Each structure stands twice: as C-alpha cells, then as structure tokens.
Amino acid sequence: MRPVHVGICGLGTVGSGTVNLLQRNSALISSRANCDITITQIGARRDNPNCDTAGLPVVADIFAVAKNPEIDIVVELIGGTTVARDLVMTALEHGKHVVTANKALIAEHGMEIFAYAESRNLIVAFEAAVAGGIPIIKGLREGLSGNRINWLAGIINGTTNFILSEMAGKGREFSDVLKEAQAKGYAEADPTFDVEGIDAAHKLVILASLAFAIPLDTINIFTDGITKLQPQDVSYASELGYAVKHLGIARQTAEGVEVRVHPTLVPKSCLIADVDGVLNAVMISADAVGKTMFYGPGAGSAPTASSVVADIVDVARTMNNAPESWVPALGVNVNNLKKLPVLDIQDIETSFYMRFSALDKPGVLSSITKIMADASISIEAIIQREQPATEEYVNVIILTSVTRESALDEAVARIEALATVRDSVNFIRVEHLD
Amino acid sequence: MRPVHVGICGLGTVGSGTVNLLQRNSALISSRANCDITITQIGARRDNPNCDTAGLPVVADIFAVAKNPEIDIVVELIGGTTVARDLVMTALEHGKHVVTANKALIAEHGMEIFAYAESRNLIVAFEAAVAGGIPIIKGLREGLSGNRINWLAGIINGTTNFILSEMAGKGREFSDVLKEAQAKGYAEADPTFDVEGIDAAHKLVILASLAFAIPLDTINIFTDGITKLQPQDVSYASELGYAVKHLGIARQTAEGVEVRVHPTLVPKSCLIADVDGVLNAVMISADAVGKTMFYGPGAGSAPTASSVVADIVDVARTMNNAPESWVPALGVNVNNLKKLPVLDIQDIETSFYMRFSALDKPGVLSSITKIMADASISIEAIIQREQPATEEYVNVIILTSVTRESALDEAVARIEALATVRDSVNFIRVEHLD
Numbered sequence: 075m076r077p078v079h080v081g082i083c084g085l086g087t088v089g090s091g092t093v094n095l096l097q098r099n100s101a102l103i104s105s106r107a108n109c110d111i112t113i114t115q116i117g118a119r120r121d122n123p124n125c126d127t128a129g130l131p132v133v134a135d136i137f138a139v140a141k142n143p144e145i146d147i148v149v150e151l152i153g154g155t156t157v158a159r160d161l162v163m164t165a166l167e168h169g170k171h172v173v174t175a176n177k178a179l180i181a182e183h184g185m186e187i188f189a190y191a192e193s194r195n196l197i198v199a200f201e202a203a204v205a206g207g208i209p210i211i212k213g214l215r216e217g218l219s220g221n222r223i224n225w226l227a228g229i230i231n232g233t234t235n236f237i238l239s240e241m242a243g244k245g246r247e248f249s250d251v252l253k254e255a256q257a258k259g260y261a262e263a264d265p266t267f268d269v270e271g272i273d274a275a276h277k278l279v280i281l282a283s284l285a286f287a288i289p290l291d292t293i294n295i296f297t298d299g300i301t302k303l304q305p306q307d308v309s310y311a312s313e314l315g316y317a318v319k320h321l322g323i324a325r326q327t328a329e330g331v332e333v334r335v336h337p338t339l340v341p342k343s344c345l346i347a348d349v350d351g352v353l354n355a356v357m358i359s360a361d362a363v364g365k366t367m368f369y370g371p372g373a374g375s376a377p378t379a380s381s382v383v384a385d386i387v388d389v390a391r392t393m394n395n396a397p398e399s400w401v402p403a404l405g406v407n408v409n410n411l412k413k414l415p416v417l418d419i420q421d422i423e424t425s426f427y428m429r430f431s432a433l434d435k436p437g438v439l440s441s442i443t444k445i446m447a448d449a450s451i452s453i454e455a456i457i458q459r460e461q462p463a464t465e466e467y468v469n470v471i472i473l474t475s476v477t478r479e480s481a482l483d484e485a486v487a488r489i490e491a492l493a494t495v496r497d498s499v500n501f502i503r504v505e506h507l508d
Numbered sequence: 509m510r511p512v513h514v515g516i517c518g519l520g521t522v523g524s525g526t527v528n529l530l531q532r533n534s535a536l537i538s539s540r541a542n543c544d545i546t547i548t549q550i551g552a553r554r555d556n557p558n559c560d561t562a563g564l565p566v567v568a569d570i571f572a573v574a575k576n577p578e579i580d581i582v583v584e585l586i587g588g589t590t591v592a593r594d595l596v597m598t599a600l601e602h603g604k605h606v607v608t609a610n611k612a613l614i615a616e617h618g619m620e621i622f623a624y625a626e627s628r629n630l631i632v633a634f635e636a637a638v639a640g641g642i643p644i645i646k647g648l649r650e651g652l653s654g655n656r657i658n659w660l661a662g663i664i665n666g667t668t669n670f671i672l673s674e675m676a677g678k679g680r681e682f683s684d685v686l687k688e689a690q691a692k693g694y695a696e697a698d699p700t701f702d703v704e705g706i707d708a709a710h711k712l713v714i715l716a717s718l719a720f721a722i723p724l725d726t727i728n729i730f731t732d733g734i735t736k737l738q739p740q741d742v743s744y745a746s747e748l749g750y751a752v753k754h755l756g757i758a759r760q761t762a763e764g765v766e767v768r769v770h771p772t773l774v775p776k777s778c779l780i781a782d783v784d785g786v787l788n789a790v791m792i793s794a795d796a797v798g799k800t801m802f803y804g805p806g807a808g809s810a811p812t813a814s815s816v817v818a819d820i821v822d823v824a825r826t827m828n829n830a831p832e833s834w835v836p837a838l839g840v841n842v843n844n845l846k847k848l849p850v851l852d853i854q855d856i857e858t859s860f861y862m863r864f865s866a867l868d869k870p871g872v873l874s875s876i877t878k879i880m881a882d883a884s885i886s887i888e889a890i891i892q893r894e895q896p897a898t899e900e901y902v903n904v905i906i907l908t909s910v911t912r913e914s915a916l917d918e919a920v921a922r923i924e925a926l927a928t929v930r931d932s933v934n935f936i937r938v939e940h941l942d
Contacts, residue, residue, distance in 0.1 A: 095654055095796050105721075105840050106653040108832055201651075207797035209651025217635075217643025219540040220529055220817030287539075345803060348782045362529050362814035363641035366804030369779060370797060380796035383654030395829040398542055406539050 077110040078390040081139035081170075083161060084151035085118035085132075088175050088202065090125035091379030092149065096386075097126070103383060107390040115139050124375070140165040147389050149382060150174040159183050162198070166191050171393055173385040175202035175378055181276035184283075184290040188403040195397045199385035204277045205230055205354045207377030208370040209384065214284050214358065215405045221360035223285040225325035227338075227507055230277040232352035232372045233261045233268035234300050234320040238337075239350040242308050242317060248301060260352055270299035271320065271335040278322030281356065282333045286326050286414060287406050294416035298336035307429060307502060310471050311339050314455060316427070316504065317347035323505065330415035332422050339427050339504040346507065357507060365507075420480040425454070425504035428472040428486070431461060433494040442470065442489060449485040451477045467496055473504065511544040512824040515573035515604075517595060518585035519552035519566075522609050522636065524559030525809030526583065526816045531560070537817060541824040549573050558809070574599040581823050583816060584608040593617050596632070600625050605827055607819040609636035609812055615710035618717075618724040622837040629831040633819035638711045639664055639788045641811030642804040643818060648718050648792065649839045655794035657719040659759035661772075661941055664711040666786035666806045667695045667702035668734050668754040672771075673784040676742050676751060682735060694786055704733035705754065705769040712756030715790065716767045720760050720848060721840050728850035732770035741863060741936060744905050745773050748889060750861070750938065751781035757939065764849030766856050773861050773938040780941065791941060799941075854914040859888070859938035862906040862920070865895060867928040876904065876923060883919040885911045901930055907938065 080096070082089055096103060096113055104110045116127060117136030133139065140148050140161055148165035150172060152158050158179045163186075165172050172191070174180065180187070180200050191198045201211045205228065214223075229235050233255060240251040252269065255261035267273045275297045283290045300320050308318050316339035325332040340347045345367055349355040354372025359365050371377035392400060404411060432438050439456070446453055452475035459469045474482070486499045514530070516523055530537060530547055538544045550561060551570030567573065574582050574595055582599035584606060586592050592613045597620075599606050606625070608614065614621070614634050625632045635645045639662065648657075663669050667689060674685040686703065689695035701707045709731045717724045734754050742752045750773035759766040774781045779801055783789040788806025793799050805811035826834060838845060866872050873890070880887055886909040893903045908916070920933045 091796075099654060099656055099795070102656060103654050105844060208800055209647050212651050213643050213647060213802075216822065217646050217818055218814060219821045220533060220537055220814050222533055222536060345779070345782055348779055360814070361533070362525075362810045362817070364805050364808075364811055366642055366802070368647075368800070368802055370800030374798075376796045377798055380652060380654050380794070383796070384651055387653045388650065391835070392826075392829070392833050395826070395833050399826050399829050401825070410539060 077112045078107070078147065079112050079114035079145045080147045080149060080386060081115045081117065081142055081145040082113060082149045082151065083117040083136040083139050084153070085116065085120070085122040085125060086151065086153070087375045088378045088382065089118065089151040090122040091375030092151065092382045093125050093127065095376065095379045095383050103387060107387040109390050111386060111390055114145050115142055136161055137164055140170065141168050145170055146393065147171045147173060147386060149386065150176060151382070155179050155182050162187055163190065166194055166196055169194065169196065171197040171389045173199045173382055173389060175200070175382055177203040177273070177276040177280065181279040181290060181292050184280070185408065189408045191403070192408055197389050197393060197400055198403050199389055201385045202378045202381035204280050205356055205368070206370070206372040206374060207380045208354060208356065208368045208372065209381065210281070210356050210368050211284065213368055214281065216401055218358065218360055218363060221362045223326065224359040224361065225323065226281055226285055226356060226358045227321045227323045227346065227505060228278070228281065228356035229319055229346065229349050229354050230322050230356065230372060231268055231274040231320060232354060233265065234274070235349065236260050236352045237269070237300060238318055238320060241303070241305055242312065245305050245309060247305055248303055269301055271297040274320065274322045274335045278324060278333060278335055281322070282324035282331060283404050285324055286331055287404065287411055288331065288414050289411045291416065294333070296334040296336065296419040300337055303337055307427070307500060310429065310459070311427060314473060315342055316340060317342055318502065319346065321505070327417070329421070330417050332417050334419060334422065337502050339502055340507055344507050420483065421478065423476050423478050425476050425506070426474045426482050427502045427504050428474070428499055430470055430489060430499040431467045431496040432470045433466060434468045438494045439470070441492060441494070445485050445488045449481045451475070451481055451485055511546045512541065512581065513546050513548035513579045514581045514583060514820060515549045515551065515576055515579040516547060516583045516585065517551040517570040517573050518587070519550065519554070519556040519559060520585065520587070521809045522812045522816065523552065523585040524556040525813030526585065527559050527561065529810065529813045529817050537821060541821040543824050545820060545824055548579050549576055570595055571598055574604065575602050579604055580827065581605045581607060581820060583820065584610060585816070589613050589616050596621055597624065600628055600630055603628065603630065605631040605823045607633045607816055607823060609634070609816055611637040611707070611710040611714065615713040615724060615726050618714070619842065623842045625837070626842055631823050631827060631834055632837050633823055635819045636812045636815035638714050639790060639802070640804070640806040640808060641814045642788060642790065642802045642806065643815065644715070644790050644802050645718065647802050648715065650835055652792065652794055652797060655796045657760065658793040658795065659757065660715055660719055660790060660792045661780065661939060662712070662715065662756045662790035663753055663780065663783050663788050664756050664790065664806060665702055665708040665754060666788060667699065668708070669783065669788070670694050670786045671703070671734060672752055672754060675737070675739055676746065679739050679743060681739055682737055703735055705731040708754065708756045708769045712758060712767060712769055715756070716758035716765060717838050719758055720765055721838065721845055722765065722848050723845045725850065728767070730768040730770065730853040734771055737771055741934060744863065744893070745861060748907060749776055750774060751776055752936065753780065755939065761851070763855070764851050766851050768853060768856065771936050773936055774941055778941050854917065855912065857910050857912050859910050859940070860908045860916050861936045861938050862908070862933055864904055864923060864933040865901045865930040866904045867900060868902045872928045873904070875926060875928070879919050879922045883915045885909070885915055885919055
C-alpha cells in the first residue's frame with residue numbers, strides 16, 4: 075500500500091496520545107485508511123514520558139515539520155492561537171493537509187484557514203476540536219446531511235459538568251468542588267476558560283457554523299459561566315424536576331440564530347440531564363431525524379487522539395480524490411456560507427427559573443404576580459420555601475412559561491425595586507429541549 | 509452542478525419519507541452533495557397518500573428502475589429478502605450504486621452483495637438498516653476508525669424498548685402492553701420479529717461485523733425475546749438498582765466474539781438505562797475513545813429517510829472517485845474480513861439475576877448457597893421477598909458475580925431439583941457495561 079506521511083506537532087496530552095494510538099493500532103488504522111500511515115516526523119521541544127518516540131525522528135522546530143517536503147499531513151496539537159495559526163498557515167502554504175484538535179484556533183481563525191485551504195485544494199480536519207472523542211463533527215456534517223437543523227444543545231465542557239454533577243449530587247459549593255476538580259486534574263490551575271464558558275463558546279461556534287452553514291463568528295456569543303451558581307438553586311431545580319447543566323445552545327429562528335452558553339435548567343426526563351461527571355453530550359433536533367444525541371468523553375489523551383486519528387484516516391483515504399468530492403470543512407464551501415443575524419440575548423425567547431428573597435407577609439405574592447402579569451409573563455409554578463437563619467424572609471421560586479428575555483428583565487427590575495424584596499433576583503434560563 | 513440520478517424502489521413508510529425529504533430539502537441536500545440530486549424514477553405498485561409524486565415518473569416495475577440506464581443510484585426500500593435481493597443484484601449488474609434500509613437483506617445476503625459490488629466497483633450503503641436515523645454505521649466505521657472495539661450494546665428495537673419501558677414504569681404485563689403497542693402502531697399485527705429479537709439480531713449482526721471486521725453471519729446468534737419477561741422481575745431488578753433492557757450485545761474476547769440478543773439487567777447509573785420508549789441507543793466501548801453512545805429514533809418515516817438521504821449524499825459526492833478511496837461497506841474490504849469463532853451462549857461469562865420460589869423454612873437458603881459455592885459462583889446479593897397468595901413460599905432473588913453460563917446452568921439444574929424449590933429458576937443476564 076502507498077504510504078501516507080504524517081508529521082505530528084506537539085507532544086502534550088493529545089500529541090502523545092496520538093503517537094501512542096498510531097503505533098499501537100498501526101495495522102488496523104492502515105487497513106481502515108487503505109494505505110500505510112507513517113509518522114515521518116515529530117515536532118516537539120521536549121519528550122513526553124507517556125509516549126515512546128524511540129525510532130521516530132523528533133525535531134524541536136515544529137515549522138520544520140510544516141515545511142518537510144516528505145510530509146503529506148501536518149497534525150497541529152500545540153494549542154493556542156498565535157503560533158498554532160502560523161504553523162497551520164505555513165503547513166498549507168507548503169501544500170500539506172492539516173488535522174487539528176484546536177477549538178480556539180478554528181473558532182477564531184477558521185474562516186481564514188478554511189478559505190486558504192480551499193484555494194490551495196487542501197483539507198483541514200478538526201473532529202477533535204469539539205467534544206473530544208465523540209464523532210460529532212462527522213455526525214452533524216455527514217450523518218445528518220439531509221436535515222435542516224432546528225437546534226442543538228451540548229454539554230461540551232467536562233470540567234463544568236463535573237462541578238455541576240458534584241453540586242447536584244452532594245449539595246456542595248462551586249468553589250469547594252472546583253478545588254477538587256483541580257486536584258483531580260479535571261480543571262486547570264487557572265480555570266477561567268472552563269468555568270466562565272469560554273472553552274464551551276469556542277466549541278459552540280464551530281457546531282453552530284456546521285449546523286446552520288453560517289460563517290464562524292465568536293463576536294456575538296452570549297457566554298455565562300457557572301461561578302455564580304448556588305447549591306440552593308441546583309436543589310430547588312431538582313425539586314421542580316430539573317437538572318442544572320452548563321449548555322451551549324444554538325438555535326435557528328425566524329429572526330436569525332441564537333448562539334449562547336449558560337447554566338440551564340433541563341427537565342430530568344430529558345436524556346441529557348442524565349449525563350454526569352466529565353462526560354460530554356450533544357443533542358441535536360433536526361427536521362427529518364427528530365432528536366438524536368451523541369455522548370462520550372470530551373477530553374483526555376486517548377479519546378481526543380481517537381478523533382485525531384479518525385481525521386488522519388479520512389484525509390489519507392481521500393486526499394488524492396478530486397477536491398469537489400471532499401466534505402467541505404463547514405459542510406458547504408466557504409463561499410456558500412450565509413451570514414445570519416445572531417440574536418442579542420435580550421431577544422431570545424425561553425422559560426426562566428427565578429429566585430429571590432421576599433418578606434413573608436400577606437400581599438407580597440400578589441404584588442409579584444401582578445408585575446409578572448403586567449410583563450405578559452405566565453407563571454408555570456411558584457413555590458415558597460423558608461430560608462435558614464431568617465424568619466421574616468422566604469425564598470420565592472418562580473418558573474415562567476416562554477417569554478422574551480427583555481420582558482423578563484423588566485419584571486426582574488420591578489421586583490427588585492419592591493420594598494418587600496431583599497437583594498437581587500437570581501434567574502436561570504430553562505430549556506425543555508422538545 | 510452535474511446531476512446525479514436517483515431511482516427509488518418502494519413507496520412505503522421509508523420510501524415516501526425519502527421522496528418527501530429529497531423534495532423538501534432539495535437545495536440543502538444538493539449543496540451538501542455538491543451536485544444536483546434528481547429523483548429520476550420511482551418504482552412502486554401503488555401510490556402513497558403521504559407522499560406527493562406529482563411530476564415524478566412512477567412505474568410499477570421496480571426492475572425497470574434497477575435497469576434504467578439514466579439512473580446512477582438505486583434506492584431499495586421494498587423490504588424482505590427475496591425480491592429485494594434480486595433487485596439489488598440486478599441494480600449492481602446494471603452498474604448502479606445501491607442505497608438500502610434493509611437490515612434483513614444485509615444481515616442475510618450482505619456478503620454476496622458486498623463482494624459483487626466490490627468486484628464491479630460499486631458502492632452499497634446501508635446506514636438506515638441499523639437504528640433508523642442514528643448515524644451509527646458512519647460513527648462506528650469512520651468516527652471510531654482508529655479504535656479497537658471492545659464491545660457494543662444496543663437498544664436496537666424500538667418496539668421491545670417501548671414495551672419494557674411501560675412494564676417498568678407502570679408494572680404492566682407484557683401481553684397487555686403489546687396490545688397497546690399494536691394499537692399505537694409501534695408493533696406489527698404479527699409482532700414475532702420484534703418481540704422475539706429477530707429484528708434486533710439482524711441489526712446486531714451488522715454492527716458486530718463492522719466492529720470486529722468479521723464476515724456477516726446470522727447462524728450462531730443467540731436470540732432471546734421479551735415474551736416471557738414478568739413484571740415482578742422488572743420490579744425486583746429496579747429494587748436492586750437495575751433496569752431491564754432488551755440489548756443486542758457484541759463483544760470481542762480472547763476466545764472469539766459474543767453476539768447475542770436477550771433481556772439484560774443494566775445498572776441504572778448507566779446512561780443506556782435511561783433510554784425509554786421507542787428510542788434506540790448504541791453504546792460502544794473502544795480502546796482509545798472509551799465509552800460513547802449514539803441515541804435517537806430507530807424507526808419511522810422521516811428518521812429513517814434521514815439516513816437514506818445521508819447515504820445518497822455520500823454516494824453522490826464520492827461515486828466518481830477511485831474505489832480504493834471509498835470506505836468499504838464493512839470498514840475493510842470483503843477479502844480482509846477475518847472469521848472469528850462465535851462463542852456458544854454456554855461459554856459466555858457474565859453476571860446473572862436469578863429468581864425462584866422456595867419454601868420459607870430454615871436450611872433452605874443454606875442448601876442453595878452451597879450449590880452456588882459448589883459451582884464456584886460468587887453471590888453479590890441475595891434477597892427474599894414474600895409472595896402474594898402464598899405463605900409457605902418466598903421469592904428468592906440472587907445476583908451473581910461474573911461466571912460462565914455453563915456453570916450457572918449446572919447450579920440452576922441442581923436448585924430446580926431441590927424438594928424445597930417450586931417450579932423453575934428464572935434467570936436474566938446482567939451486564940455492567942463498564
């Protein structure tokens with residue numbers, strides 16, 4: 075079989091996993107690709123003890139790999155968006171196909187990279203960039219190619235899902251679980267990217283682009299993290315039949331597309347509510363298939379390598395075909411992507427969970443329900459619960475029917491202005507995913 | 509764009525859905541395929557009111573479609589294994605690529621069909637044959653191509669899953685729920701294919717072949733249905749933390765492969781235990797990715813059409829490429845499939861749930877536990893429950909650790925021979941799916 079020459083840049087978690095997998099399952103992988111897949115060069119500044127590179131040519135200069143005339147496919151696994159961008163563009167300039175696991179790079183520079191790759195008749199594959207080992211890019215782009223996508227909702231960050239699962243299961247505080255997650259290696263020393271939803275937003279931008287054939291655009295993404303989430307809200311949500319999940323949601327509406335990342339109440343009867351721990355899952359609603367869900371590990375050395383290798387196999391198998399027969403990076407060619415307005419969070423319509431502290435005396439509830447009625451917001455459920463360490467105040471929890479967020483905000487401002495209500499109104503968006 | 513000409517044979521549930529979808533999403537589908545997809549001819553003996561064929565040439569003779577020189581892709585949606593086989597072979601003889609949703613045809617005649625298609629450099633695609641709208645074939649064959657598959661376990665028959673969900677949720681009898689399923693159109697008038705596991709076995713054979721690169725072989729598949737399942741077992745299982753699911757299981761072991769369909773206790777903590785109603789799900793464990801699960805509708809007009817159209821798009825996009833660049837039907841070429849021994853059910857190793865009726869008097873449990881110990885079977889849990897309408901006898905429920913089924917059978921025979929035990933011992937296999 076003709077050999078295909080692969081150059082791996084980066085020997086971190088994913089790079090070492092990829093080298094290990096290509097070596098361990100070498101025969102199987104070559105039979106799937108219908109050609110021998112050879113690691114021709116590795117670019118890495120230091121060795122990784124988790125990976126045996128004996129017999130493999132390792133160079134410190136990753137750009138030497140990108141320019142190596144023997145190499146067909148450059149695998150970018152260094153992370154970041156500056157050097158990685160230069161590396162990928164250099165590889166394309168030198169006529170190499172590219173495989174990458176880099177969500178930030180694709181979300182922020184994907185349009186430039188894909189346009190250039192198309193102009194050079196080269197493939198850029200990025201299955202590992204979203205949801206680690208889950209073949210969600212392929213599923214969405216090829217498996218559901220006959221469908222118009224209505225919406226998708228994903229647990230696409232394992233760190234936040236682990237933290238939320240622990241908060242729900244054991245009533246623990248966010249900060250407390252975060253420390254454990256850091257100790258276990260599920261969260262970085264600086265957890266901002268994960269817990270503030272930035273990592274999820276990168277992945278969601280890619281999924282939204284694939285789902286709706288729109289250009290990648292990170293500018294208008296509403297992103298809220300889980301740092302302010304309180305155990306009592308997780309607990310009240312549970313009492314009302316909901317789990318709290320940190321979801322990336324993309325939806326096509328008559329006015330445009332919603333692309334947003336935030337904590338979300340989902341009914342416990344919905345399968346995605348049962349996805350716990352560091353696992354990922356993406357639920358997709360489409361006009362023909364209805365609802366599907368793809369579940370699995372969203373990170374880690376071997377799972378992410380699984381997707382990197384699947385991409386290498388695809389590229390190796392098809393790289394000599396006519397470029398018109400390739401599946402374009404975003405499902406359709408860059409020139410056929412159509413920009414759609416991304417709705418402001420004020421303009422989205424969804425249900426809401428609200429919690430606030432109100433004086434426990436006659437007439438208070440009636441003033442609140444009047445405010446809601448004035449804003450044309452229907453109340454699906456309202457409960458009162460005693461607050462520990464206070465006798466005067468109770469927690470009021472409200473579930474609304476579907477309403478525009480701007481209307482909710484007005485109601486919230488009026489409720490917060492009531493003399494009988496203490497502090498601010500907490501609210502969390504609710505999605506029924508039906 | 510160059511047009512690709514499609515001929516649809518059969519206008520039943522899936523055929524009408526496919527025609528509808530190709531028409532409704534025509535522009536989107538053509539952009540995904542990078543060519544115009546035209547329904548050039550339909551072969552059907554009668555119209556389907558769910559489908560508008562105005563302006564489309566419909567002929568009664570499906571073989572005319574298979575031989576039509578204008579047609580590139582013949583879509584076989586007539587079902588069955590006799591005429592369907594002739595139709596597919598005729599289409600291949602006439603140089604057409606084939607898309608089919610026919611699980612029985614692929615399971616029983618797939619080897620002949622794929623070998624002939626390969627010899628003629630033609631594609632046979634069958635995503636819709638397993639798990640309806642879930643892109644499981646693509647996921648397994650391409651999305652996890654770098655992995656060695658350890659095992660897979662699937663809820664791949666919606667009828668049985670609906671019945672089991674109702675039995676579990678409401679404590680109803682099998683026969684009672686079956687009647688409702690028939691009234692709702694979830695089960696056929698003759699439900700044998702579904703409730704005896706034959707339909708699931710067909711799908712499992714295809715999945716096992718893809719997972720382990722073994723030839724399709726329906727001969728040695730152990731198949732047990734759900735007709736003998738009793739509500740009390742579903743209830744006891746629940747009490748012990750398990751759901752009862754009708755699973756298709758394929759596993760590679762040191763001695764060969766297990767391929768079996770039967771009711772199975774799975775821990776409620778496992779995501780597949782939460783898949784209820786007519787939905788399907790396939791869980792896959794593989795060496796790199798770990799565990800993934802694909803979930804969605806396993807039947808129905810539009811969902812199945814979703815997979816048929818995805819196949820049409822794939823074939824249309826790639827049919828002019830070199831055949832070596834195609835993904836072979838079973839992941840590797842027919843000649844590279846390797847036969848592995850299919851283990852007899854007696855030789856599989858798993859845990860078991862047992863239930864029997866024993867006299868409620870001292871010494872009975874000790875004779876039972878001695879029998880289990882003699883057979884080297886460890887007991888994980890043993891509970892006794894009063895039986896309604898009897899005071900002398902109690903139900904004894906045992907959960908065993910992993911043991912060989914032949915050892916279990918010996919123990920069962922000895923327990924049944926005890927004078928203190930009434931009737932037979934019911935047992936259900938338990939899988940922890942970890």
